[in-house]
Amino acid sequence: MIKKIIITLLFFFVLATKLISQNLHLTITGSNKVETAKIDSLTYTSSHPNFLSIKKEIDTLQKTLYKQGYIESEHDEISRINDSTFSTIFNLKNKYRLIHIYYNNIEKDILKPLSKDITPEYFSIEFSQIENTLNFINQKQTEKGYPFSQLKLSDISIVNNSTLKGTLVTSTELKKRQLNHIIIKGYDKFPESYLKYYLKIKPGKTFNLTDIKEKTAQLNNLRFASENKSPEVLFSKDSTTLYLYLEKEKSNAFDGFLGFGTSEDTNQLQFDGYLNLNLTNNLNYGESLRLLYKSDENEQKTFEANITLPYLFKTPIGLDLALRIFKKDSSFTTVNQSAKLHYQINPKHKIYSGLNFTESNNLLSTNLPTTLTDYKTNFYTFAYEFNKYQINNSLFPINSRFYLETNFGNRKQNETTEKQSLFNLEAFKILNINLKNSLFFKINSSLLSSDTYLENELMRFGGINSIRGFEENSIYANLFNVINTEYRYQLSNGIYIHSITDFAYYENQITDTKEKLYGFGFGFGILTKAGLLKLNYANGKNENTSFKLSNSKIHISLTAMF
Incomplete structure (x- = not known):
């Protein structure tokens, strides 16, 4: 007897569970076939766990219809067809497609992207765009210094069967908000000139939080500082205070390489x-x-010293000083000095203007005729620089770079003066195919324009920072173009491998040489605790010779941050 009672209770328990968990079905139709088709196109949810979910779905559909212009739409009471099926009928009525919005205290430059029909009293938009339009206007009001701006439409009425009109009511502060104070947390000694001229954020400017966040993100492009928290703002009755959370980064770098070959x-x-x-x-x-x-390996020695002083005397002008000493075995020495003023237009763009002086001395004691002789040059320099960064990539922090330098002046040699021009171009670009694969392209070009040329004034290239597979600075030219290409594959965030395919063309008018060069190989890079370790293996040849393994070059370099 007890066993039968238990079985009966279990039966009714299972049956009740099925009834409770049974899904309810909702059917919504229009007052005619056209309206039903319109409702079906909105793809409402027909299966629901309970009656409350059905009611919420109908309310959601009602709001969607309102946004599309069916502001007079109504629906019948929810009818129960059977234990699991419910239905209702919508009467969409008239659809309003346009609305004339009457405005006041809204600048026309804000409205131009929104409407093609703008009068001094109102502007017209599609009814379905009301929400987006109000959000856009509110955002622009915020950017103009009214962060607590509020908008709403009132006095909505009918113009005709397809058009409504309404009044845009704005609730704003009487006075624009300006940035009054900037407080830096975490890196108290951060150079304030970078706020004023690099980011262009300073007290007294109209407060715009969106613009401030975009600008402070550029701090991550600086080698010596980064943003560790989003900016915060403290509003008081009469002032606006901006808090920036920064930290000082390791920015010193030691870079070196060892190359060897036969x-x-x-x-x-x-x-x-x-x-x-x-x-x-x-x-x-x-x-x-x-x-x-x-x-x-060619008994060439080079010493360089470069100093950059940004924002001198708290102005947007900076100073670049450079000294370069080059010695070719016992043949000659060349000393180059330059001084340039630069102006940082914004974090990506910079322009330069300055002077460049060079003096070279022949160390040979022979009196035989030679193209190697003493000379002096004076150049006026103008340059432009562009850098674009990719913040979240520790292996390749710079995505693209463009640097163009022009020099115009004279060379003095043996009581004669000759006009000369020197042009330098360096540009590279990383094309990111996906997170692991990328292509790298770089061009490096120089041109010395002169009526005559001296051996010790020619430009030198070749090696790891030029065309790989050749000895360092082993090629002399008055004109050269080098193209470096790499296919890179990142095995992880700290390891990558790459191919090497380099091309070069150069001219040497002293030796009447015009030649093409090629370099092929592979390499890899590993980001270690000590720094970035790179190894390249490359083999170089000119167009008239074949490849020889004995001509291969291996270059090892390590860049350490401290």
Whole structure:
């Protein structure tokens, strides 16, 4: 007996569970076939767990119809067809397609993107765009210094069967909000000139939080500082205070490489390399100092020192000073000095203007005729620089760069003066195919324009920073173009491998040489705790020779941040 009672209770329990969990079905129709088709096109949900969900779905559909212009639409009471089916009928009535919005205290430049029909009293938009229009106007009011601006439509009435009219009511502060104070948290010694001239954020400007967030994101492009928290704003009755949360980053860099290959003359292993030290913002001024020493297998030695002082005397003008000393074995020395003023237009664009002086001395004691002789040059320099960053990539932080420099002046040699021009171009671009695959393109070009040429004034290229597979600075030219290409594959956020395909063309009018060069190989990079370690293996040839493994070059470099 007890067993039968238990079985009966279990039966009724299972049956009740099925009844409770049974889905309810909703059917919505229009007052005619056209309206029913319109309702069906809105793809409402027909299956619901309970009656409350059905009621919410009908209310949602009603709001959707209102937004589309059926503001007079109504629906019948919800009818129960059977235990699991409910239905209702909508009467859509007339659809209003346009609305004339009468406005006051709204600038016309805000309305131009919204409407083609603008009069001094009203502007017309599609009824379905009301919500987007009000959001857009409210955003623009906020950007113009009214962060607490509120909008609403009132006095809505009928003009004709397809058009409504209404009044735009704005609730704004009587006075524009201006930025009164800027407080930096985390990096108290951050150079304030960067706020004023790099980000162009300063007290007294109209407050625009959207614009401020876009500008402060550019701080991550600086090597010595980053933003660790979004800006915050404190509003009081009479003032607006902006809080920026910054932190100082490791910005000093030590870069070096070791290269080795086989000498074509002696068949012995030869080494070359360089040391490159960059010190940035150690005085919390945004300044940078670069020291470079290079010694290569051709008995060439190079020393460079570069100093950049941004925003001198709290102005938008900065100063760049450079000294370069080059010695070619016992043949000649060349000393180059330059001074340039720069103006940072914005975080991406910079222009330069300055002077460039060069003096070269022949160290040979022979009196035989030669194209190697003492000379001096004076140039006026003009340059433009563009940099675009990709913040979230520690391996390749710069996405694209363009630098063009022009120099115009004279060369003095043996009591004679000759006009000369020098042009330099460096540009590269990374095309990101996806998160792991990318293509890298770089062009490096130089042209020295002169009636005559001296051996010790020619430009030198070749090596890891030029066409790979050749000795460092082993090629002399008065004109050269180098194109570097790489296919890069990131194995992880800190490891990548890449191909090497380099092309070059150069001219040397002293030796009457015009030649094409090629470099092919592969390489990889690893981001370690010590820094970025890179290794390149490349083999170079000219157009008239074949590849030889003995001509291959291996370049190893390490860039350490501290």
